């Protein structure tokens with residue numbers, strides 16, 4: 001069994017997704033959380049100057065989705081066929097568009113008034129229409145791919161449970177039956193349920 005060391009900041013952020021997958025698969029890993037000077041010393045040694053990084057037997061991988069895909073393959077949650085794997089990638093890339101592109105103003109917009117306007121548009125228009133799309137992509141049993149949990153479901157959960165709940169709390173999924181089932185399927189996975197109870201509290 002390879003040794004895994006996941007390094008990120010003292011936050012859930014974009015690394016929580018990997019932690020959830022490790023929990024789902026019951027894989028042992030070292031959960032390293034750096035800050036300040038420690039990060040400044042580590043940064044030049046990372047492949048792209050950013051965290052998270054995952055070291056697998058000492059080999060370093062960055063980019064949270066590449067890390068997630070690798071763990072998903074290891075734990076049998078990447079899709080059972082090439083087509084299922086592509087569908088899981090499709091969901092993951094779609095979620096990245098929603099968060100990476102359409103929510104980037106949360107970090108980049110300095111003008112508070114403009115930020116409020118963009119937030120309003122995101123909550124009232126962009127998010128509901130994206131959720132309507134994702135609702136149709138999820139099955140009535142609450143899976144984006146096939147009939148069992150994949151990393152696409154975990155990614156959706158991670159996004160809602162983390163990023164969206166923190167920045168724009170609210171019952172955004174109240175009209176989305178299938179998506180609520182996805183949330184339930186992920187949170188009731190035994191490894192994930194345990195991690196959700198014991199994980200450290202962080203600001204982000």
Ligand SMILES: N[C@@H](CCC(=O)N[C@@H](CS)C(=O)NCC(=O)O)C(=O)O
Pocket residue numbers: 013014043049050051052062063064065
């Ligand atoms: N696309 C990358 C984004 C990684 C990223 O933005 N990392 C930020 C923290 S969330 C970072 O390392 N910031 C510190 C820095 O750039 O010095 C991923 O998904 O892993």
